[in-house]
Amino acid sequence: MIPLIQVESVSKQYNTASGKIPVLRDVSFHLEEGRSLCLAGESGAGKSTLARLLLGMEVPDSGRILFQGRVLGGKAHRRELKQFIQMIWQDPAVYLNPYYTVAELITEPMKIFNLGNGLFQRDRMMGLLDSMDLPGDLSARRPWELSGGQCQRVAIARALAVNPQVLICDEALAGLDIPQQARILKLLMHLRQRLNLTCLFITHDLSGVSRLCPEMAILKDGRIIEAGDTRQLMQHPAHPYSRQLIQSRNTPSDDDRLS
DSSP: OOOSEEEEEEEEEEEETTEEEEEEEEEEEEEOTTOEEEEEOOTTSSHHHHHHHHTTSSOOSEEEEEETTEEOOGGGGHHHHHHHEEEEOSOHHHHSOTTSOHHHHHHHHHHHTTOSOHHHHHHHHHHHHHHTTOOGGGGGOOGGGSOHHHHHHHHHHHHHTTOOSEEEEESTTTTSOHHHHHHHHHHHHHHHHHHTOEEEEEESOOTTHHHHOSEEEEEETTEEEEEEEHHHHHHSOOSHHHHHHHHTOOSOOHHHHHO
16 A cells, blocks of 8 residues: 655755755655654754645655655645645644634635535534534634634644645644643544544654654654654664653653543
């Protein structure tokens, strides 16, 4: 079976006033349909650049990225990709339109892709709110009237509105307190299982990921330095940087947070 996503020897660099700076170096991995992968590394490791490449916002300097066996062509495929690959960004308050109500935020993607009529869209919006454990009357509020955790759940509902196959979470738990992080993690676990979602979870904080992602890759200075089974890697990391990243966790264990 062909993996849903294939990243093959991808490299990317940016031109700056001081010269060319490599961000990704010969990165390769694949992601099977319905599976979840944690891509871990500190800020500057190249994680968000890789996310932009997967979304078609940029193109690799070398190597290639395939979705369903077809090579992605950057912006030319970006609109098409949006229905199949959705992104949850780090700070929903930044990208959720503050002038839109929650109802408008969730129904907008359905309107863009002409998914059903107005009644269908409203019913689906209400169903998504319910699946996010959010009350229906929240639909009339705007992002600035919500808590950080509520904003993130609205962002997830918006991403799921078009029935994507892949959900990319880029530091989706950053800025949330520990109870909110645990709640979002449990929600993502439930959604992944119920909807058979393929998930790429990008993070620098490894707490909780072993329950959400059975596979992990560690990114350092634009290279994948170690990859494999998440629990095995976290218990017996081979690379010194991996050990440092794992030992830097300062929050309760996975089981404590998700119980």
